[in-house]
Amino acid sequence: MTSKPSGMVDHLNAEQWGKLSPLMMHHGHFAPGDIVSHRGDLLDHSLLLLDGLVARKVPRGQRARSTVVALQFPGEFVDLHAFPLKKLDHDVVSLTGTSVARIAHDDLHHLLNGDVELARKLWLMTLVDASIHRHWVMRNSAMRALARVANFLCEYDARMTAAYAGERDSLPFSLRQSDIADATGLTSVHVSRTLRDLREHGCCSVSGGQLAIHDRAGLHKMGMFDAAYLYMPQSGTAL
Amino acid sequence: MTSKPSGMVDHLNAEQWGKLSPLMMHHGHFAPGDIVSHRGDLLDHSLLLLDGLVARKVPRGQRARSTVVALQFPGEFVDLHAFPLKKLDHDVVSLTGTSVARIAHDDLHHLLNGDVELARKLWLMTLVDASIHRHWVMRNSAMRALARVANFLCEYDARMTAAYAGERDSLPFSLRQSDIADATGLTSVHVSRTLRDLREHGCCSVSGGQLAIHDRAGLHKMGMFDAAYLYMPQSGTAL
DNA sequence: CGCCTCCTTGAGTAGCTTCAAATTATGTGG
DNA sequence: CCACATAATTTGAAGCTACTCAAGGAGGCG
Numbered sequence: 001m002t003s004k005p006s007g008m009v010d011h012l013n014a015e016q017w018g019k020l021s022p023l024m025m026h027h028g029h030f031a032p033g034d035i036v037s038h039r040g041d042l043l044d045h046s047l048l049l050l051d052g053l054v055a056r057k058v059p060r061g062q063r064a065r066s067t068v069v070a071l072q073f074p075g076e077f078v079d080l081h082a083f084p085l086k087k088l089d090h091d092v093v094s095l096t097g098t099s100v101a102r103i104a105h106d107d108l109h110h111l112l113n114g115d116v117e118l119a120r121k122l123w124l125m126t127l128v129d130a131s132i133h134r135h136w137v138m139r140n141s142a143m144r145a146l147a148r149v150a151n152f153l154c155e156y157d158a159r160m161t162a163a164y165a166g167e168r169d170s171l172p173f174s175l176r177q178s179d180i181a182d183a184t185g186l187t188s189v190h191v192s193r194t195l196r197d198l199r200e201h202g203c204c205s206v207s208g209g210q211l212a213i214h215d216r217a218g219l220h221k222m223g224m225f226d227a228a229y230l231y232m233p234q235s236g237t238a239l
Numbered sequence: 240m241t242s243k244p245s246g247m248v249d250h251l252n253a254e255q256w257g258k259l260s261p262l263m264m265h266h267g268h269f270a271p272g273d274i275v276s277h278r279g280d281l282l283d284h285s286l287l288l289l290d291g292l293v294a295r296k297v298p299r300g301q302r303a304r305s306t307v308v309a310l311q312f313p314g315e316f317v318d319l320h321a322f323p324l325k326k327l328d329h330d331v332v333s334l335t336g337t338s339v340a341r342i343a344h345d346d347l348h349h350l351l352n353g354d355v356e357l358a359r360k361l362w363l364m365t366l367v368d369a370s371i372h373r374h375w376v377m378r379n380s381a382m383r384a385l386a387r388v389a390n391f392l393c394e395y396d397a398r399m400t401a402a403y404a405g406e407r408d409s410l411p412f413s414l415r416q417s418d419i420a421d422a423t424g425l426t427s428v429h430v431s432r433t434l435r436d437l438r439e440h441g442c443c444s445v446s447g448g449q450l451a452i453h454d455r456a457g458l459h460k461m462g463m464f465d466a467a468y469l470y471m472p473q474s475g476t477a478l
Numbered sequence: 479c480g481c482c483t484c485c486t487t488g489a490g491t492a493g494c495t496t497c498a499a500a501t502t503a504t505g506t507g508g
Numbered sequence: 509c510c511a512c513a514t515a516a517t518t519t520g521a522a523g524c525t526a527c528t529c530a531a532g533g534a535g536g537c538g
Binding site for chain 2 (some may be wrong): 090130184
């Protein structure tokens with residue numbers, strides 16, 4: 001039995017989780033760098049991330065680094081959009097050691113046929129992904145490196161906090177600077193310099209697989225961060 | 240009675256359109272610059288775009304220009320994601336004179352309760368939007384100005400062609416250069432220079448409200464364009 | 479015609495990239 | 509546990525891309 005993770009799946013109530021979780025008996029594991037699914041694969045199941053970090057990547061030629069177009073945290077579906085779409089436009093890559101619960105599309109199909117409200121909740125969860133995509137478009141199009149990286153780290157903080165229920169001043173952080181670069185549209189060299197700037201501003205520091213947040217308010221200000229676009233289940237934000 | 244537009248709604252079959260269209264008796268019009276709905280508004284209906292162009296914009300302070308995070312073409316829903324989300328994270332702005340068909344969420348709710356397949360089709364249409372968002376993240380993060388604008392124009396061409404069924408070498412184009420700038424994360428000055436480059440390369444030219452495509456293959460190459468991410472209904476592409 | 483908006487062009491510069499090398503972390507086998 | 513190999517980060521210097529500021533031109537509309 002899969003115990004209910006926090007985070008995105010908090011959009012589901014206990015009854016809804018009670019219906020969904022029995023369909024996710026098969027658990028799986030991936031190592032850092034494993035490709036969970038390839039662009040264009042025909043998928044017959046989706047995965048709920050239980051632990052670790054997964055990226056959606058768009059490959060760009062063999063020489064260039066691929067772009068990270070999305071990041072998934074524990075409690076989020078990694079590829080729920082494959083249920084209606086069947087084939088994805090991007091790769092799904094495990095960035096850390098990850099653990100996932102698998103749900104077959106056939107099972108999901110039958111379950112959702114009998115529960116319109118649950119279907120709408122899953123729809124909503126994919127729409128929150130889309131809202132985050134829009135924010136990434138804005139961030140990578142309209143923000144300068146310092147604000148961009150700060151905002152990225154704010155989002156990491158917020159989603160990680162939601163996933164592991166409870167705000168901390170130091171969180172596990174297993175992204176490499178080149179991962180941040182791929183997600184923010186910068187070079188890893190410039191990410192390095194930008195993280196130094198954030199450190200020297202007294203906002204936060206990344207080292208030893210930990211993100212230490214020294215001044216959350218300052219970091220939010222520097223990244224012009226407003227969490228509304230994350231549509232957090234239990235938050236009382238404006239949206 | 241709303242006659243079925245081409246484009247995104249081609250994902251629906253005739254029967255499904257037959258069920259949906261009677262709910263869209265109210266038609267509306269907007270002028271260029273009209274704000275169709277504001278960020279955070281509580282929405283009780285969604286709009287299908289019949290003619291014109293609509294942008295989803297994230298406002299960024301009062302001084303700076305707002306970022307265009309998405310563009311909607313005829314045959315696409317402008318804010319279908321408001322059905323599950325209720326409140327949106329962005330403004331919806333009419334860029335041209337537009338005509339829309341309105342569908343109340345209550346009506347949609349009842350219709351979808353009785354038709355799981357139709358519900359899944361509408362879900363799918365919002366997921367295509369999300370796929371396009373991901374492409375925009377990639378484009379604005381990883382492409383240089385020339386490729387970026389070329390790719391943007393390729394997308395415009397493809398979606399416009401789908402909306403008005405039939406490939407043409409000259410299409411109506413009512414975006415200003417500052418709109419292209421807001422959508423691509425460039426300045427309007429640089430868009431002007433970039434369009435000149437594309438013109439001098441013999442790819443395409445924008446003038447008098449028309450986009451003239453002189454060398455579609457060359458434009459696609461310059462923008463590294465692959466339409467798979469658009470999940471066109473009747474296309475036989477790999478995805 | 480005069481006004482306003484949009485587009486174009488030029489000059490100077492900031493921000494980020496590229497390339498390359500040095501330094502520090504991480505992991506592995508003996 | 510150390511020595512080594514590999515991967516990740518940091519720093520420096522030089523260059524290019526795109527931005528900013530500013531002025532001039534073109535077109536549309538009252």
